Amino acid sequence: MALYDSPEIVENLITMTGEQRAYLSEIDGAIGDGDHGINMSKGFAQARERIHARATLPNLPQALDDLAMTLLEGIGGSMGPLYGGFFLAMSEALAEAGTLDRESFGQALTRGVESVQEVGNAQVGDKTLIDTLVPARDTYLEAQAAGLRFTECLENMVGAAEQGQLSTKDLQARIGRSARLGERSIGVLDAGATSCYFILKSMADSIRRLPVRSV
Amino acid sequence: MALYDSPEIVENLITMTGEQRAYLSEIDGAIGDGDHGINMSKGFAQARERIHARATLPNLPQALDDLAMTLLEGIGGSMGPLYGGFFLAMSEALAEAGTLDRESFGQALTRGVESVQEVGNAQVGDKTLIDTLVPARDTYLEAQAAGLRFTECLENMVGAAEQGQLSTKDLQARIGRSARLGERSIGVLDAGATSCYFILKSMADSIRRLPVRSV
Amino acid sequence: MSITSRAHPNQAVSQTFTAGRVGVVTGGGSGHEPAFLGYVGRHLLDAVAVGEVFSSPTAKSFYDAMVAADSGAGVACLYGNYAGDNMNVKMAIKMAERAGLTVRTVVANDDVASAPKTELAKRRGVAGEILMWKVGAAAAARGASLDEVIELAQRAIDQTRSVGIGLTSCTIPAVGKANFLIPDGQMEVGIGHHGEPGIEVRPVVSAHETANLMLDLILPDLPIVRGDEVALLVSGLGATPMMEQYILYGELSRRLQQEGVVVHRPLVGNLFTSLEMMGVTVTLMKLDAQLKADLDAPCESVGLTVVG
Amino acid sequence: MSITSRAHPNQAVSQTFTAGRVGVVTGGGSGHEPAFLGYVGRHLLDAVAVGEVFSSPTAKSFYDAMVAADSGAGVACLYGNYAGDNMNVKMAIKMAERAGLTVRTVVANDDVASAPKTELAKRRGVAGEILMWKVGAAAAARGASLDEVIELAQRAIDQTRSVGIGLTSCTIPAVGKANFLIPDGQMEVGIGHHGEPGIEVRPVVSAHETANLMLDLILPDLPIVRGDEVALLVSGLGATPMMEQYILYGELSRRLQQEGVVVHRPLVGNLFTSLEMMGVTVTLMKLDAQLKADLDAPCESVGLTVVG
């Protein structure tokens, strides 16, 4: 499958972070230090350089690994290890599967979320990217278990991710920089939960944009 | 002679510095750091304690040595070594002479001024206690050479000391703390030159206050 | 003693590393000079990951430090309890495991003001880290196994308590404005190394009273009691005059003497700073024979040199 | 290494003094911590006279230090060129001579900003004193005669040049108000250790430019030229953050590298301070084989420890 053999999904992620740069920083500015968009777009843009520096364009697992390594190398603080670990785990799962399909994506998403929880120790309700990731994964796996097609699973996942992202508005931050604000952190979206929604949506869009096939 | 065998001259010096404390600090305040009276009275008062801690009251050379040692021990900065050295040299000269008379006082004064110049390197005109000391000594030695009596030598010395002290008013300080002020140091008396005049006057007064004798 | 920066600028490696023994590494944000870099040296840290000002080093620079310090006997990563560092070290270890390295960690949590005693795991690591590094590195230097090094470094930090006070704030250069505020004439008791909020803001008091209120927070926490021997470390936070650090040290040592606590090893200076913050941290480590021997063992670095 | 205060509190004496060699002493006002007290130690100073804040010790305390450091081989009194210290040392020597001691002196005058080169004898001594003590004490430690110790200490300071800059003033506690003023955003180039006026007050510039303007004052004065080896000492004056000291050091070392001057021994830290002044002194000592050996010789003290 063409998508598995090219870095396209990752390229689209990189383009997306560039486009959302200002918006993500704006959200982070409300209850964080206003650099989330900068952190993300800087890290992702470095990944594009790494990918294009290769003699031949890498396949999806390799591109995800490049992205992960760039984040782990280029971004300190929390985004490097959280998203770096996320994409590294996805890369490993997809490489093991050797293909991109409903099952392997479900595996990759599951392993990715595991890494974020292992590294960051956040729970649903803490007002972090976990609030996007956990419902997205659960919904994907439910759809998969119910026998829905890959694109339907992705569609359901994106819907749950959006719900999860929006849920952070009414939450009080219990982890990360904004936790210091206590009740004052209520009323605005969480930056990481938002970027995470954009990431899942971008990946789903990349896959669904394919010519109709048996996915 | 009674004065040689008692600490009376030194006692009177100590009393004098207590009385002139405020005045000397006031003068120092104009172009210095305003502590000359404090430095002097503190150091001299400590000497009184040392003298009275002795089993028997010391003679003049010993009392001068006590005063010198107290100043050398109790006052840092410039007054300790300048006046400490002055009284130490006087003490040595008088001890060698074994008596207080016109010759031995002339010797003591000469040695004292030598010490101040050796330690402080100041010249006449630098606006320091040297402006009092040098003319006082010169005048004393002239009177002595001219065959005047001890009390007359002292009287001339005090007159020259006063002239010297007053001469500092129009001088620009070239040494010590007030030298930093440059031309702004002109117009006021030098604190050290003033205390030095009081010291020479006090010593002369102590000696002249004696019942008429062949001094 | 010499240090070189290998590979990339975010990492420093000691030239005195001897193969075959456990490697000792740490890492942290900049702005704490001479920490962390200044403690790379003979019988002290072997490699350090360097972050931006007040920001965790990347996972990759922790990983690079681990690789640099590994010679087959494993790596002890002894660092402070901050969210970013915890996350980056975790990912670094994942990378290290893929590369076949064995890495174990000890997380310093000596700051008594950062969480109650019932939540030790939430406490931040501050200047006590220096003593943890010293002990861990001394163990590594005498050929202890990775498990032994980890056990001793853990014991070291378990026996260590710190507290900080701040009188003025500091400014992260890239941000350009003070990252917190302490009103003039006030001091913040329990403030963290990056200006994390303390326990209370109160009027500045004399060195004597400051010593007392800091020891009143430290001594009961472990507790440290009559007859104990301690290492006493006073670190200026950046703008605290040396004279005042020594005056505070004098007051601390007087009070400890009254309490019957013996200072075995004093350390005073700008040893773990916080940019240009005015303030100080006080650290006590309760000693046993082993900790004493390891603290007393010779080492050589910019930040700390002990002659054997 | 331990220090005790004998006799009275204005004096400190090393416990590591070995009889039969030349004693090395100094003295000066307080407020310069860790100078002067902190340099008492093994193969460094044997005794120190301690004055009030920014005020010369008394003649008696210089004398006491000389007595404490004398074991028959004579005493080298290595101190800085200040009026009060000069006078008190002179009287101390007079007292010492009466007691049968042999004392010789070297007077540090490393501050290039304090007088033109034609009036070397008027220049003040600043942080270069540390290097003078190190060299003199190393000579004493290896059994050199008093004349040799004096000759080497003199050579050490003759080969040493310093300059200071100040960004903020400082307050003598007993006085209670700042003893001079530097306007915000300005810096005083050539300022002395007690706030003595410098050469010019000018807007603060970058670390890079600061390094250049300081070296432009120091290098031509000796001169120090391509191919020379130097010791480079950067001392914070009290409130200068460690990070900034290292940044300045980096700029200094880059410029020296460009000039072909090799830094043999770097020293950075709050080594000779000025209460809570913000600012820094930079000191260069031009080395020859002997000075190098004496600087590299082991010593142990609070302020400076060199492992052999």
Ligand SMILES: Nc1ncnc2c1ncn2[C@@H]1O[C@H](COP(=O)(O)OP(=O)(O)O)[C@@H](O)[C@H]1O
């Ligand atoms: N422990 C954690 N687990 C999951 N996500 C976290 C955690 N800590 C912080 N985050 C996420 O990180 C986001 C902030 O990212 P960013 O602004 O790039 O980093 P920083 O907080 O260092 O400035 C938060 O909005 C939150 O979603």
Ligand SMILES: Nc1ncnc2c1ncn2[C@@H]1O[C@H](COP(=O)(O)OP(=O)(O)O)[C@@H](O)[C@H]1O
């Ligand atoms: N080198 C010197 N030689 C002689 N007298 C001096 C010298 N330096 C300072 N003085 C005298 O010292 C006086 C100041 O003494 P004092 O105020 O007690 O000390 P300080 O200047 O340390 O505050 C000056 O008025 C001056 O007469």
Ligand SMILES: [Mg+2]
């Ligand atoms: Mg942020």
Ligand SMILES: [Mg+2]
């Ligand atoms: Mg940030």
Ligand SMILES: [Mg+2]
């Ligand atoms: Mg005065």
Ligand SMILES: [Mg+2]
């Ligand atoms: Mg004075």
